[in-house]
Amino acid sequence: MDASPPPTITTGKRRRTPTKMAGPNKRTKIRAKQPRRPASQQACGKNRKKRTPRFDSSLGLLTKKFVELIKKQDDKLLDLNDAADTLQVQKRRIYDITNVLEGIGLIEKKSKNRIHWRAEGICQYDEYGREMIALQEELEKVKGEEEQIDLRRTEIKERLNSLGTDEANQKLAFVTHEDIKNLAPFKGSALITIKAPSGTTLEVQENNEDENVTHKYGISLESTKGKIDVYPIVEPESKVEFITAE
Numbered sequence: 751m752d753a754s755p756p757p758t759i760t761t762g763k764r765r766r767t768p769t770k771m772a773g774p775n776k777r778t779k780i781r782a783k784q785p786r787r788p789a790s791q792q793a794c795g796k797n798r799k800k801r802t803p804r805f806d807s808s809l810g811l812l813t814k815k816f817v818e819l820i821k822k823q824d825d826k827l828l829d830l831n832d833a834a835d836t837l838q839v840q841k842r843r844i845y846d847i848t849n850v851l852e853g854i855g856l857i858e859k860k861s862k863n864r865i866h867w868r869a870e871g872i873c874q875y876d877e878y879g880r881e882m883i884a885l886q887e888e889l890e891k892v893k894g895e896e897e898q899i900d901l902r903r904t905e906i907k908e909r910l911n912s913l914g915t916d917e918a919n920q921k922l923a924f925v926t927h928e929d930i931k932n933l934a935p936f937k938g939s940a941l942i943t944i945k946a947p948s949g950t951t952l953e954v955q956e957n958n959e960d961e962n963v964t965h966k967y968g969i970s971l972e973s974t975k976g977k978i979d980v981y982p983i984v985e986p987e988s989k990v991e992f993i994t995a996e
Contacts, residue, residue, distance in 0.1 A: 945979040
């Protein structure tokens, strides 16, 4: 078989070169063009740096670590450069903390880069803090006891109201003469019950100046709205005299 290149075909208008065909022993590789992934997806398989939680670098947590670092010093003196290296933060962050602590009187500057934690400030701050916590706990305890008392008071009030409104209890709302006589404060004394309409006036009189009256004391009742009922319950050794005036 002749392996020479195919002849060029020429026409009057245009020159064409026939397409070179692959031989029977050659293979043609066809690759499909795949779309390019976004940059965000390309980075998924790569190793990422672990991010430090935001609260680790917050000023509040950093201040706590800074104070703990001062308290570890025997003389309560701290070099700010050493503090920045130990806490692994920028020095301006240390200045933010020292400005606040100095403003509330907990530290004082000995030089540009050295500060001193005031001993009085530590003792006073800790003492006030413990006292405040103790008072808060006591306050919560008192509030709890007060709530229990209010709850118990409400229950007792509801029971008393039910005693007066219940028809079964109303039938039993009485005491006998014997019950009253057995009460220690009333032994040996004159005891009477008075049933009178509203507006009744009561006046206690002392009869020492009147020789014609044998009793030392007298009670005067007056009503314009109806009759007054008086019942003796306990009779003393001396007799009680009832006088009805029209």
